[in-house]
Amino acid sequence: MHSFTYSANAARVIFGYDSLSRIGEEIERLGCTRVMVLSTSGHRPHAERVAGVLGSIAKGIFDRAVMHVPIETALAARAEARRIEADGIVAIGGGSTVGLAKAIALETALPIVAIPTTYAGSEATPIYGLTEGGIKRTGRDAKVLPKTIIYDPSLTLELPPLLSIASAMNAIAHAAEGLYAADRNPVTDLMAVEGIRAIAAAMPKIAVHSQDRDARSDCLYGAWLCGTVLGSVAMALHHKLCHAIGGAFGLPHAETHSCLLPHTLACNASCATEAMRAIARAIGRPSAASGLYDLASESGAALSLREIGLREDQIDRAVDLALASPYPNPRPLEREALRSLLVSAWTGERPSD
Numbered sequence: 001m002h003s004f005t006y007s008a009n010a011a012r013v014i015f016g017y018d019s020l021s022r023i024g025e026e027i028e029r030l031g032c033t034r035v036m037v038l039s040t041s042g043h044r045p046h047a048e049r050v051a052g053v054l055g056s057i058a059k060g061i062f063d064r065a066v067m068h069v070p071i072e073t074a075l076a077a078r079a080e081a082r083r084i085e086a087d088g089i090v091a092i093g094g095g096s097t098v099g100l101a102k103a104i105a106l107e108t109a110l111p112i113v114a115i116p117t118t119y120a121g122s123e124a125t126p127i128y129g130l131t132e133g134g135i136k137r138t139g140r141d142a143k144v145l146p147k148t149i150i151y152d153p154s155l156t157l158e159l160p161p162l163l164s165i166a167s168a169m170n171a172i173a174h175a176a177e178g179l180y181a182a183d184r185n186p187v188t189d190l191m192a193v194e195g196i197r198a199i200a201a202a203m204p205k206i207a208v209h210s211q212d213r214d215a216r217s218d219c220l221y222g223a224w225l226c227g228t229v230l231g232s233v234a235m236a237l238h239h240k241l242c243h244a245i246g247g248a249f250g251l252p253h254a255e256t257h258s259c260l261l262p263h264t265l266a267c268n269a270s271c272a273t274e275a276m277r278a279i280a281r282a283i284g285r286p287s288a289a290s291g292l293y294d295l296a297s298e299s300g301a302a303l304s305l306r307e308i309g310l311r312e313d314q315i316d317r318a319v320d321l322a323l324a325s326p327y328p329n330p331r332p333l334e335r336e337a338l339r340s341l342l343v344s345a346w347t348g349e350r351p352s353d
């Protein structure tokens with residue numbers, strides 16, 4: 001065994017159907033008595049359900065969470081938290097809602113209980129993001145790591161199948177890059193492989209029957225593991241590229257990950273052979289990049305950046321953005337290789353690896 005460093009991001013995890021009903025005891029455990037509940041406007045009924053279970057200790061609902069945490073939204077949510085003298089936050093929703101809770105906690109250190117409804121994995125990380133003047137700044141701070149996560153798969157039954165598949169690919173991306181991260185360790189490797197295995201087995205079942213309770217549960221379990229990997233080790237080319245082009249061109253988050261992942265893995269394949277073998281084994285296919293492409297394709301996912309809104313004339317700008325700030329990656333980043341990766345992802349052709 002080689003030397004390694006492993007820092008656990010400790011959170012309490014409550015997993016299972018109907019675990020939402022345990023929100024009251026979990027809030028009590030944290031000693032909170034004045035709770036603010038967050039959601040998007042579309043999912044306000046979820047927030048109302050949480051407030052209903054909490055009763056009089058739910059002091060307010062803030063239902064204005066939106067993608068990428070605009071600073072204006074964060075300021076408004078922080079002001080509301082102050083106004084109602086909140087001593088705890090419950091975020092029910094996807095990465096956008098959990099991200100808003102983190103923006104509040106970054107300033108106030110209020111404890112967060114996260115109740116995720118997608119597979120994005122933000123609930124398992126100390127990473128926050130805030131968008132100001134069109135630029136998303138991200139950072140790490142232990143204050144923003146949720147204290148408790150309640151994973152209730154019943155909340156994901158209504159996640160539309162195509163969004164579910166894209167979100168599942170988003171989760172796999174965390175684990176896939178975790179397997180070749182410069183600072184990976186045996187524990188994150190275990191979580192990554194098991195997370196990919198659970199999600200890859202569940203995806204085709206969710207694609208044909210979105211109400212499959214076992215598959216939903218397996219996928220959410222995998223998303224937790226993959227999110228934990230994201231929170232523990234450094235991401236590389238794939239995440240940097242998604243971040244850069246998703247933000248600059250307003251592409252949908254999960255779908256961007258889903259379209260790019262087979263191509264970023266194909267690009268890194270020759271410099272991360274051990275990781276590729278582990279991914280291929282976990283998905284039960286002969287190879288990682290084309291195997292994930294086939295899995296996404298068979299599950300009905302969007303396969304090209306073209307169909308999710310990137311224009312061909314934006315590819316060169318995307319390459320510039322991806323090269324703008326250097327970061328560790330198994331394969332040294334070169335303009336031509338990046339351009340070819342983006343052209344393949346734009347057309348959505350099957351990668352060869």
Ligand code: NAD
Pocket residue numbers: 040042043066067068069093094095096097099117118119120121122123125126127128129155156157158159160163167230253254
């Ligand atoms: P999201 O929260 O915006 O949700 C995506 C869409 O799914 C929305 O339209 C939402 O209304 C809908 N939705 C969510 N749950 C649903 C449900 N159960 N049923 C039906 N519809 C549902 O997006 P996301 O993909 O969950 O998260 C993406 C955001 O999170 C991005 O801003 C990304 O940067 C951030 N993120 C951050 C981290 C981190 O560690 N900080 C990790 C992953 C993602």
